[in-house]
Amino acid sequence: MNSLTEENYLKALFNIANIAGEVNVTELSKNLDLKMPTVTSMVKKLAEKKLVHYESYKPLRLTEKGKREAGLIIRKHRLTEMFLVDKMKLGWEDVHDIAEQIEHIKSPVFFEKMDELLGYPKVDPHGSPIPDKNGKVVWKDYNKLSDCNAGETVKLAAVINTSSEFLKFLNAREMHLGLRIKIKAIEPFDKSIVINYGKRHAETLSNVACERLLVEKEG
Amino acid sequence: MNSLTEENYLKALFNIANIAGEVNVTELSKNLDLKMPTVTSMVKKLAEKKLVHYESYKPLRLTEKGKREAGLIIRKHRLTEMFLVDKMKLGWEDVHDIAEQIEHIKSPVFFEKMDELLGYPKVDPHGSPIPDKNGKVVWKDYNKLSDCNAGETVKLAAVINTSSEFLKFLNAREMHLGLRIKIKAIEPFDKSIVINYGKRHAETLSNVACERLLVEKEG
């Protein structure tokens, strides 16, 4: 069985890989708020347990086994967040920290019951998929907004990262899941994008932001 | 802030004291499933933190501060058990182990919300009091069944310990909280007691059992 510490490493590896693709020791140590040597030594232990592929000075990658275990933790995290908000009426600002703790609880029945009470959800309120009981993550076939073309109309399906800064950014612009967005133009200069949606007209979004927004094409 | 380990020591000290009165190192180490030297050294640390009174070779006692902290943990444990059973419809056989984990979660709002959803209960389903927000335990003025006299009629109000063996014992005899019990006789020989209740007639209970049953006298 994995320790709480190991679970946190796996989760961080999984999340960083999802956002940034590659994971290096620096990123991981920032994410976990630990010093680099600490991370190096732990990663080696995870490698011995066949949870990560590790070669000195190379990027870190989860093994299939590692992905599965990480998926299971993220499943528990996302189910917990939904449960806390939907069933316990706690505020979104509170639930993340609580879910970070509850996700480590060892009890299959507990999470199965949550799943049942929530009606077996497939995605969480950020549009992120909830991994299945085997830790498998099925991302629907979404596109990054940054990969779309001018003239297309798309529906906002998910946000890739859920830092509070980014969520505030979206909030300030009245952007929410399900929103229909019409792409007016893409600036060749910096890949920023000009869109219409709701009552707003000719809003500009940076490429950085667009890379974190997943959309479904209409049609 | 106390570590998870420390919290478990405090809770065990509290529970043993409640059941057995005095706590010695042997009992505590059995309860925590640790070796005695481990317990001795931890208890000394707790003493430095002013959580227990410690003198070599003397029984262990929680300080007021220690009682308060233990009470807060037990509050979280009991609220959690009730929440899991009443609101999540989990079985009693499952909830203890889950509550043992959830009781360590750091989040005032989480437990306040549980309390609210449960309607601010004062006792748990075993009749044990739920400590208040300051960790204070208010046992209602119950009597041990073993301290009652022949001829009295009493109502079963609480069970002091909740080991599964004891609960099964009670179950097998169709005894439950709220039950009216008429005391027919007390054997001077071994202090065992003869009672009538429900459809049962002249059942005998040992003194050991009677010491763990709290009753309210009918007035």
Place this chain on the structure above:
DNA sequence: CGAATTCATTAGTCAAAGCTAATAATAATT
């Protein structure tokens, strides 16, 4: 009462998971 038994403590070891300081490998810049 003295011997045996039980209970508790001391001393020393170990693993997990963190740290700092020093060093080595890789990448970037001039």
Place this chain on the structure above:
DNA sequence: AATTATTATTAGCTTTGACTAATGAATTCG
């Protein structure tokens, strides 16, 4: 290409919380 900067690793130390083996108190029993 050489230097500098960044990134990663090694070596060695620390704390927490466990353990075993040996020893010292307290209690019980013949």
